[in-house]
Amino acid sequence: MPSARSTTLDANTVRRRNLAAVLDLVHRRRGVTRADLTRALGLNRSTIGDLVTVLVDHQWVDERDDQRRAGVGRPSPLVVTRDRWLVAAVNPELDVIDIGLVSLGGDIVERSRTVVDRPTPAEVVAITARVIGDLAARRPEARVLGTGVAVPGLVRREDGCVRLAPRLGWRDEPLGAMLNAQLGMPVEVANDAHLGARAELTFGAGRGAASLLYLNGGASGIGGGIVVDGRAVTGSAGYAGEIGHLSVDPQGERCACGARGCLETVVRRDALAAAVGLEHPDDDTLDAALQAAVAAGSATVQDALREQLGWLAIALRSAVNLLNPEHIVLGGHLAALWRALSADQREAALADALAVSASAARLDVAELGSTRLLIGAAELAWDRLITDPTEVPLDAVRS
Ligand SMILES: [Zn+2]
Numbered sequence: 299m300p301s302a303r304s305t306t307l308d309a310n311t312v313r314r315r316n317l318a319a320v321l322d323l324v325h326r327r328r329g330v331t332r333a334d335l336t337r338a339l340g341l342n343r344s345t346i347g348d349l350v351t352v353l354v355d356h357q358w359v360d361e362r363d364d365q366r367r368a369g370v371g372r373p374s375p376l377v378v379t380r381d382r383w384l385v386a387a388v389n390p391e392l393d394v395i396d397i398g399l400v401s402l403g404g405d406i407v408e409r410s411r412t413v414v415d416r417p418t419p420a421e422v423v424a425i426t427a428r429v430i431g432d433l434a435a436r437r438p439e440a441r442v443l444g445t446g447v448a449v450p451g452l453v454r455r456e457d458g459c460v461r462l463a464p465r466l467g468w469r470d471e472p473l474g475a476m477l478n479a480q481l482g483m484p485v486e487v488a489n490d491a492h493l494g495a496r497a498e499l500t501f502g503a504g505r506g507a508a509s510l511l512y513l514n515g516g517a518s519g520i521g522g523g524i525v526v527d528g529r530a531v532t533g534s535a536g537y538a539g540e541i542g543h544l545s546v547d548p549q550g551e552r553c554a555c556g557a558r559g560c561l562e563t564v565v566r567r568d569a570l571a572a573a574v575g576l577e578h579p580d581d582d583t584l585d586a587a588l589q590a591a592v593a594a595g596s597a598t599v600q601d602a603l604r605e606q607l608g609w610l611a612i613a614l615r616s617a618v619n620l621l622n623p624e625h626i627v628l629g630g631h632l633a634a635l636w637r638a639l640s641a642d643q644r645e646a647a648l649a650d651a652l653a654v655s656a657s658a659a660r661l662d663v664a665e666l667g668s669t670r671l672l673i674g675a676a677e678l679a680w681d682r683l684i685t686d687p688t689e690v691p692l693d694a695v696r697s
Pocket of ligand 1: 542543553554555556557560
């Protein structure tokens with residue numbers, strides 16, 4: 299028979315889990331009615347009411363009348379997110395450090411891009427601290443409670459150590475610990491493509507997909523995120539999904555990883571940018587320029603598209619034959635490439651994969667566009683905060 303003490307602990311644990319479940323659903327659906335919470339979580343109405351009250355008291359959510367249901371039976375209050383608690387999201391790249399403040403529900407409420415040239419980890423830390431301070435000053439009513447970082451490299455998840463980011467030239471850099479010491483808040487670090495996959499699965503093109511292959515094209519190369527049976531496939535230590543280092547041309551040029559002919563040596567952001575005469579464009583600018591060039595009948599751009607698609611198709615063939623994904627999502631310059639292709643060219647992308655493996659695979663561009671990596675990085679910080687919603691420094695912001 300359990301002691302009184304363990305019974306109390308269990309009740310607290312159950313309550314914390316229920317609070318987390320409610321807040322997680324409000325977050326992922328960007329607002330949900332009490333009635334939908336009751337249905338989705340299998341809890342009774344009064345329990346849901348109590349849990350929502352706690353979340354209102356802790357300034358996570360507000361309640362308002364559900365306009366959509368007015369006049370059709372009794373309206374159920376709509377539980378919506380507040381912008382009181384924010385997290386910071388950071389994506390260091392070769393040429394730009396992208397930093398944002400992200401609200402519950404995955405909205406970037408403030409954002410700043412700082413142009414850099416192959417920054418060192420110490421430079422990333424210094425710029426991140428300064429920019430988060432500047433962005434937070436624009437939101438005096440809010441407080442930043444944690445930071446998530448999307449790194450174009452192999453990251454040891456347990457401590458945020460960047461084991462290898464070949465194009466940044468980083469090896470065994472304790473970025474998570476460095477940022478934590480400088481920012482004085484919890485910091486989580488993960489691979490950028492894993493986080494892009496996470497963002498698209500939660501809020502974007504992959505919503506509801508059970509199996510997803512996400513390919514992220516950034517200045518540092520191409521990364522991959524894999525979801526099987528609704529779960530992220532991270533590998534034994536967090537390094538799975540390195541589709542940019544699939545061999546597509548064994549006689550090809552040497553890759554930053556040391557091998558020859560990796561996908562990312564031939565499917566390149568800078569090649570697409572050069573074809574439209576741009577240097578370091580952001581994703582949206584590159585996308586618009588490629589489409590304009592195609593519409594104008596540019597032979598240079600058509601040649602570049604044809605070549606890049608040819609190499610990409612070789613990698614997709616291997617990936618699709620291996621994984622039989624339900625959904626393939628392309629982000630970054632791969633999305634810009636895809637959107638610039640004709641229907642016939644798109645048809646060719648999976649033509650060489652085994653027909654049975656490819657037949658169910660839907661290929662889309664990332665719905666979250668240039669916000670996907672920051673939203674994914676923010677998810678890392680939200681994961682920890684949502685686990686225990688009562689652990690917020692209430693007196694710090696009570697006014
Ligand atoms: Zn490589």
